[in-house]
Amino acid sequence: MALKTTIEDLRAGKSKIAVVGLGYVGLPLAVALSRHFSVIGFDISQKRVDELKGGSDRTGEVLPENLKSAVIDYTCEPTRLREAAFIIVAVPTPIDAHRSPDLRPVIGATRTVGANLAPGAVVAYESTVYPGLTEEVCVPLLEEHSGTKCGEGFFVGYSPERINPGDREHKLETIVKVVSGQDAATADLLAGVYGAVVKAGVYRASSIKVAEAAKVIENTQRDLNIALMNELAVIFDRMGVDTLEVLQAAGTKWNFLHFRPGLVGGHCIGVDPYYLTFKAQALGFSPRVILAGRAINDDMGKFIADTCVKKLIAADAKVKGARVGVFGFTFKENVPDLRNTKVIDVVHELEEYGVRALVHDPMADYAEARREYGIELCPQEDLRDLDAVILAVAHRQYESLGLDELRGLFRAGAAPLVIDVKGRFTPAEAADAGVTLWRL
Numbered sequence: 355m356a357l358k359t360t361i362e363d364l365r366a367g368k369s370k371i372a373v374v375g376l377g378y379v380g381l382p383l384a385v386a387l388s389r390h391f392s393v394i395g396f397d398i399s400q401k402r403v404d405e406l407k408g409g410s411d412r413t414g415e416v417l418p419e420n421l422k423s424a425v426i427d428y429t430c431e432p433t434r435l436r437e438a439a440f441i442i443v444a445v446p447t448p449i450d451a452h453r454s455p456d457l458r459p460v461i462g463a464t465r466t467v468g469a470n471l472a473p474g475a476v477v478a479y480e481s482t483v484y485p486g487l488t489e490e491v492c493v494p495l496l497e498e499h500s501g502t503k504c505g506e507g508f509f510v511g512y513s514p515e516r517i518n519p520g521d522r523e524h525k526l527e528t529i530v531k532v533v534s535g536q537d538a539a540t541a542d543l544l545a546g547v548y549g550a551v552v553k554a555g556v557y558r559a560s561s562i563k564v565a566e567a568a569k570v571i572e573n574t575q576r577d578l579n580i581a582l583m584n585e586l587a588v589i590f591d592r593m594g595v596d597t598l599e600v601l602q603a604a605g606t607k608w609n610f611l612h613f614r615p616g617l618v619g620g621h622c623i624g625v626d627p628y629y630l631t632f633k634a635q636a637l638g639f640s641p642r643v644i645l646a647g648r649a650i651n652d653d654m655g656k657f658i659a660d661t662c663v664k665k666l667i668a669a670d671a672k673v674k675g676a677r678v679g680v681f682g683f684t685f686k687e688n689v690p691d692l693r694n695t696k697v698i699d700v701v702h703e704l705e706e707y708g709v710r711a712l713v714h715d716p717m718a719d720y721a722e723a724r725r726e727y728g729i730e731l732c733p734q735e736d737l738r739d740l741d742a743v744i745l746a747v748a749h750r751q752y753e754s755l756g757l758d759e760l761r762g763l764f765r766a767g768a769a770p771l772v773i774d775v776k777g778r779f780t781p782a783e784a785a786d787a788g789v790t791l792w793r794l
Contacts (some may be wrong), residue, residue, distance in 0.1 A: 356474060356539075357439075357474055357476060357509060357539055357540070357543060358439045358472060358473060358474030358475055358476075359439035359440060359474075359475075359476075359543075360543070361542075361543060361546035361547065361550075363439070364391050364392075364439070364440060364546075364547065365390065365391065365550070367391070367392045369392075369438075369439035369440065370391070370392045370393070370394055370437050370438045370439065370440075371387055371391045371392065371393050371394070371438060371439075371440045371441075371442065371547065372393070372394040372395075372396055372434070372435050372437070372438035372440070372441045372442070373387070373393065373394070373395050373396065373441075373442045373444060374396045374397075374435070374441060374442065374443045374444065374445065374463050374466070374467060375396075375397060375443065375444040375445035375446075375459075375463065376395050376396070376397040376402055376403075376406060376428075377397075377413065377444070377445075377446065378413050378415050378517055378519050378621075378691065379444040379480060379515040379517045380395075380397075380442075380444035380445075380480075381395075381406070381411060381413065381415060381416055381421075382415050382416055382517060382525070382526050383442065383444060383480070383515075383526060383551075384424070384426050385416050385420055385421060385424040385426070386526050386527065386551040387547070387550075387551055388424045388425050388426050389424075389551070390550045390551060391547070391550070392427075393425075393426050393427065394426070394427045394429060394434055394435070394437060394438055395426045395427065395428045395429070396428075396429055396430070396432070396434065396435060397428075397430065398430060398462075398466075399430070400430050403428045403429065403430050406421070406426075406428050407428050409421055409422045412690065412719070413519070413689075413690065413691070414520070414689065414690060414717075415517070415519065415520075432466050432469065432470050433470055434470075435466070435467060435470040435471070435472075436470045436471070436472050437472070438472065438475065439472060439474070439475050439476065440475065440476050440478070440543070440547060441467055441471075441475060441476070441477045441478070442478045442479075442480060443460065443463050443464065443467065443477065443478070443479045443480065443481060444480040444481065444515060445459040445460055445462075445463045445481055446459050446481070446621060446693075447459065447460055447481045447482050447483055447625070447629070448621060448625060448693070448694070449625050449628050449629075453628050454628070454632055455483075455484065455628065455629050455632050457487075457491065459481075460479075460481050460483070460487075460491075460492065461491070461495065464491075464492045464495045464496060464499075465495055465499050467496065467499075468495055468496040468497070468498065468499030468500045469499045469500070471496065471499075471500040471502070471507070471508055473502070473507055473508075474507070474508065474509075475508050475509070476508070476509045476510070476511060476535075476540055476543055476544075477492075477496060477508060477509070477510050477511070478510075478511040478512065478513055478544055478547075479492065479510075479511070479512050479513075480512075480513055480514060480515040481515070482514060482515070482569055482570060482573075482622065482625075482626050482629065483566055483569075483570070483629060484566065484570060484629040484630055484632060484633035485563045485564075485566040485567040485570070485630075485633060486563055486566065486633065487566065488510060488512050488562050488566060489510070489536075489562060489563070492510070493510055496508060496510070504536065505536065505537070509535070509536060509537070509539075509540045510535070510536050510540070510562070511533065511534060511535040511536065511540045511541065511543070511544045511562070512533075512534050512535075512562045512565045512566060513531055513532060513533045513534065513544055513548060513565065514532055514565060514566070514568065514569030515569075516529045516531070516532075516569075516572075519620075519686065519689045519691055520686065520687065520688040520689040526551065526552065527551060527552055527553045527554070528553060528554050529552070529554055530552070530554045530555055530556065530557050531548045531549075531552040531554070531555075531556045531557070532556070532557050532558075532559055532565050532568055532569070533545050533548055533556050533557070533558055533559070533565070534558065534559040534560075534561060534562045534564065534565035535562070536562065541558055544556075545558060569626075570626050570627075570629055570630045571630070572626075573622045573623045573625075573626040573627065574626060574627040574630055574644055576613075576623050577618060577623050577624070577626075577627050577644075577647055577648065577651060578643065578644065578647040579611060579613040580613055580614075580615065580616065580618055580623070580647075580651060581618075581646070581647035581648070581650040581651050582613070582647075583597075583601070583613045583614055583615040583616075584615045584616070584618075584650050584651055584654050585650050586600070586615070587615040587794055588657060591661070596781065596793060597615060597793070597794065598614070598777045598793055601614065614777070615654070615794050616654070616775065616776070616794065617654055617655060617658075617685075617695075617696035617697065617699075617700075617746070617775065618651040618652075618654070618696060619685035619686070619693075619694045619695045619696035619697075620685040620686060620691065620693060620694055620695075621685075621691070621693045621694055624648075624651065624652075624685075624694050624696070625694060627644050627645075627647070627648055628648070630644065631644050631645055631648075652696075652699075654696065654699075654794075655696050655697070655698070655699025655700045655702075655703060656699060656700075656703045658700050658703075658744070658773060658775060658794065659699075659700045659701075659703030659704045659707075660703065661773065661792060662678065662704065662709075662742055662744060662771070662773045662792075663704070663707050663709065665742070665771050665773070665790065665792060666741060666742060666771065669769045669771060669790065671741050671742075671768065671769070671771075672741075673707055673708065673709060674707070674708035674709070675708060675709075675710065676708075676709045676710065676741040676742065677709075677710050677712060677739055677740050677741050677765070678704055678709050678710070678711050678712065678740065678741060678742045678743070678744060679712050679714065679737040679740045679742070679743045679744070679763060680697065680700065680701060680711050680712065680713045680714065680744045680746055681714055681715075681737075681743065681744065681745050681746060681747065681749075681752055681755075682697060682714075682715055682745070682746040682747020682748070682749055682752070683695060683697050683698075683713050683714075683715035683718050683723060683729070683731060683746070683747065684697075684715060684717055684718050684747055684749075685697075686747065687747050687748040687749050687750070687776075688717070688749055688750055689717065690717040690718055690719060692718055692719070692722055692723060692726060692727070695727075697713070697746045697747065698727050698729070700744065700746060701713060701729065712732050712736060712737055712740075713729055713730075713731050713732065714731060714732055714733070714734050714736075714737055715731055715747070715749070716734075716749060716751040716752075717749055717751070718731060737763050738763055738765075739764070739765040740763050740764050740765060740768070741764070741765065741768050741771070742771040742772070742773060743760055743763065743764075743770075743771070743772045743773065744773040744775065745772065745773065745774050745775055745776055745778055746775050746776075747775075747776070748776040748778060752778075756787075757772070757779060757783060757784060757787035757789050758787055760772060760789065761787060761788065761789060769790060770787075770788065770789045770790065771789075771790045771792075772784065772789050772790070772791050772792070773792050774791055774792065774793045774794070775794050776794075777793050777794065779791055779793075781793075
């Protein structure tokens with residue numbers, strides 16, 4: 355059986371595209387595609403579907419005016435997928451408590467798609483996976499639940515997502531899209547669909563495995579570079595050298611790579627390397643560099659908390675019962691996404707010392723923080739009588755927060771201590787304000 359549709363049919367609205375999973379990746383994609391094609395937006399969450407039908411996106415990835423103008427047929431009904439000749443799966447691929455790939459979302463989505471697959475349809479995956487997963491895990495499931503064979507009853511492609519949450523500059527339309535297919539005709543169709551919305555163009559990988567591998571090493575490379583900066587930060591801290599000043603000096607060389615130390619969380623950089631190492635270990639190879647980088651980055655929350663406690667002790671402050679205000683809880687600035695936030699590691703380590711961490715975040719959902727982490731976020735007015743402040747996430751709402759204002763949050767008689775994870779302030783500014791500053 356040949357492909358059910360052509361790019362011309364899709365452009366003319368004779369065939370539909372379905373996007374499965376309407377989160378940080380799927381929704382911007384569905385909105386962009388809706389400007390050129392007839393789009394069905396499918397999500398298993400009725401709450402999410404109702405929210406989008408009402409013109410609201412809690413992720414903040416799509417501007418309200420763009421969401422309201424988009425013509426998308428939102429649904430939770432799986433049978434609606436039978437109307438689509440081209441289905442894009444854009445569901446999360448997290449890790450479990452043992453840092454192994456948690457394939458439940460992609461497996462569940464694949465089963466749903468397989469059970470509602472139109473003859474000759476194309477299924478394109480965007481979820482980050484290890485090389486081989488699409489063909490080794492997803493294709494057999496599609497065959498099982500559709501009762502047809504790949505290459506006969508349906509066709510498969512892969513085009514890894516490259517969404518950077520909260521980034522208005524590097525977005526779907528401006529980032530080159532890697533596409534691949536099980537054969538040339540499928541790859542051509544993916545190139546036509548994505549090429550209609552991605553102004554930066556498409557890059558055709560030679561195979562699905564190559565495209566999968568390209569995606570997973572993008573974030574692995576970034577993870578390792580940040581791990582180097584984090585290790586340097588620990589070393590320079592012991593030397594009494596300011597890491598950011600070192601990086602500024604080194605950065606004057608034309609080929610220096612401008613990475614900075616920090617907490618590495620979220621659903622990409624802190625997760626994707628484990629997909630690659632999982633597959634490598636299954637093949638009998640034990641990665642050393644990648645896992646070493648992951649270990650360094652996973653330890654940074656403890657390092658920051660330990661440093662805060664040491665600074666309190668140095669100031670003759672009582673540690674047990676100390677009140678530390680933590681500004682920011684999401685995994686990165688200017689997004690409400692709490693998935694795999696490493697700020698929780700800072701909070702837990704402080705609690706191990708008997709410190710009371712008061713966490714504030716203007717973008718995070720209070721109920722989600724409570725449900726996922728057992729954290730009760732507090733309003734900013736509750737950040738008072740503090741013994742230390744940790745600036746963990748540089749939300750735009752904190753841009754006007756100066757050192758003089760921070761001084762006013764400390765208890766009477768306390769020596770103001772600011773742990774500046776994001777490097778907002780300089781040592782000179784802190785000295786002028788009478789604040790003890792430590793920068794990562």
